[in-house]
Amino acid sequence: MRAVIRHVDHSIGLDPHADRDMEDLACTTFECGWKVSGQDFGELQDAAMKHSGEKQHFGFRQVTTNYWRVVRHDQDVAEQLRVSPSPGVVTR
Ligand SMILES: [Zn+2]
Structure with a gap:
């Protein structure tokens, strides 16, 4: 059996x-579980400050999500790029 291999350039964006x-901002205090998500980071920071004031929790983890294709x-x-997004991708 003979295989034919062809190089094809790809790019990602x-x-x-x-x-x-x-x-996503999540409280890092053990077993708290508080989390807030959105695209307006200022609003998320305000929510984290409010949570901190109410619960006296001072650590948070930030995760930024983007999808690439x-x-x-050839x-x-x-x-x-006109094809619909992958399953699970949130579309606008
Ligand atoms: Zn907390």
Whole structure:
């Protein structure tokens, strides 16, 4: 059996169909479980400050989520970017 291998250039970029810079802030105090999510980081910071004042919890973990898409250069890149986003991706 003979295999034919062909090199194809690929590139990666932010998925144009997905929300960007989705922020999560979570309290790091043991077993607290408090968490807030959104795109307005100022609002999330205000919510964390309020939680801190109410519970006397002072540590938080920030996670920023973005979705990326790989395209092949041997096919129409614009057509590849027109496809609907991957399952589970939040769209706008
Ligand atoms: Zn907490």
